[in-house]
Amino acid sequence: MDAEGTPMGGQWNYDAENRTAFGKSGPPEITDLPQIEPDTITRDVIAEVTSTLTDHPGNLSLETFNWPVTRQQAFIWLKHFIAHILPRFGDYQDAMWTKEPFLYHSRISAALNTKLINPREVIHAAEQAYREGSAPLNAVEGFIRQILGWREYVRGIYWHYMPDYLDMNTLSAGNKLPEFYWTGKTEYRCLAEAIGQTLDIGYAHHIQRLMVTGLFALLVGVRPREVHEWYLAVYVDAVEWVELPNTLGMSQYADGGIMLQSPILRPVNTSSA
Ligand SMILES: Cc1cc2nc3c(=O)[nH]c(=O)nc-3n(C[C@H](O)[C@H](O)[C@H](O)COP(=O)(O)OP(=O)(O)OC[C@H]3O[C@@H](n4cnc5c(N)ncnc54)[C@H](O)[C@@H]3O)c2cc1C
Incomplete structure (x- = not known):
């Protein structure tokens, strides 16, 4: 903020400038x-x-x-x-x-x-x-x-929202986490890379966690609790209070949109869990 209390540069958010792609020559x-x-x-x-x-x-x-x-x-x-x-x-x-x-x-x-x-x-x-x-x-x-x-x-x-948040499963997803999440052995290149580096160094950046491993688990309907347990097990920065809303809410939509849609805190409905 500047001294007058307005945001530096005149805007609150510069996200539109944060999506540059690498050209063919790479980073x-x-x-x-x-x-x-x-x-x-x-x-x-x-x-x-x-x-x-x-x-x-x-x-x-x-x-x-x-x-x-x-x-x-x-x-x-x-x-x-x-x-x-x-x-x-x-x-x-x-x-x-x-x-x-x-x-x-x-x-x-x-x-x-x-x-x-x-x-x-x-x-x-x-x-x-x-x-x-x-x-x-x-x-x-x-x-x-x-x-x-x-x-x-x-x-x-x-x-x-805890402790009820932990068991939310709005989409009633019930499949098992694919075995390759524990080995990195898959023909899907993005997944093999994101999981491989995770198992080697305990790190993947946000886009890999959200758009690669998270999105795939969502697409194949993995039980959110199991997805949560995987993220909690494999990252060096894993602490439940940061990990759980990111996994259940942001990546799996298991909380029915509490995290993504409603900044106003509202009661939990666990009837679909
Ligand atoms: C499914 C999933 C699980 C995640 N689990 C964890 C976790 O267990 N622990 C954890 O710290 N972060 C978690 N994150 C958020 C984010 O992916 C990591 O904070 C980030 O990748 C850490 O790398 P960095 O320090 O290089 O982050 P940078 O990209 O350099 O970002 C700087 C800092 O901002 C904070 N930050 C960025 N994004 C988020 C976010 N979505 N939520 C909270 N803080 C954020 C972190 O403290 C991070 O160190 C998760 C994200 C997803 C999608």
């Missing part, structure tokens, strides 16, 4: 976040999980593990993202590209959800970049909206 240069050297605790936990949870899905190795586990590391990632990646976040927010798991996304969700870093700190850093002229408004507004808008909104949905 412009992608800067990776710094590699984080696993510390002793991380090494011990990886060794323990590897030896005790032998039949669990997914791959775990020191070579692919790259997540902040301390507040200091979370800030190193945030600083790097703001300086080198945020300027392209807006334009390509909704894009996908083969063998590019991160594109211009921040990978800050796990640090936020484990409280290594505070949403206010992340928002402040992005706003600062706009004020200093190092990131454009459509990137900064879009990024802040995800955190201040979506993240807080789903938090409200979860705490207002």
Whole structure:
């Protein structure tokens, strides 16, 4: 907001500028976040999980593990993202590209959800970049909206509608989750890629979660509770209060539109569950 209380640039929302597609040549240069050297605790936990949870899905190795586990590391990632990646976040927010798991996304969700870093700190850093002229408004507004808008909104949905929300199934979907969600072995290229990277690194960006794995589960009529359990099991940032409204509401329409249509909180009807 500017000093007069109006939105910067004169508009509240720059979503229309956040849908640029890559041309045939693919994405412009992608800067990776710094590699984080696993510390002793991380090494011990990886060794323990590897030896005790032998039949669990997914791959775990020191070579692919790259997540902040301390507040200091979370800030190193945030600083790097703001300086080198945020300027392209807006334009390509909704894009996908083969063998590019991160594109211009921040990978800050796990640090936020484990409280290594505070949403206010992340928002402040992005706003600062706009004020200093190092990131454009459509990137900064879009990024802040995800955190201040979506993240807080789903938090409200979860705490207002639980515990009934968990069992909602408006479309009476009853099929089983396809087995390949646990292996990535499918001839569908988008699904194989999104699930494969998920099992390897515990990450998929929002469009892969919503438009690929989520949409396919919706199309084949998977029981929402099972879809929810999958998302909760496979992502490093998975915490039920963020995950459940995104899965049940946004991706499966299992809540009958509570999340998508009604910002006014209304009572839950579980009769169709
Ligand atoms: C089916 C489904 C399940 C999801 N499960 C989770 C989950 O368990 N935990 C989780 O943190 N997010 C979840 N999300 C939201 C979103 O996909 C992730 O927050 C995002 O992909 C994390 O990557 P990033 O940090 O690179 O995000 P960026 O694209 O860089 O976005 C920045 C931040 O905005 C916030 N954000 C963006 N979109 C959303 C959203 N729809 N809801 C809430 N916050 C959002 C996150 O904190 C994220 O770190 C889910 C989305 C879907 C469609």
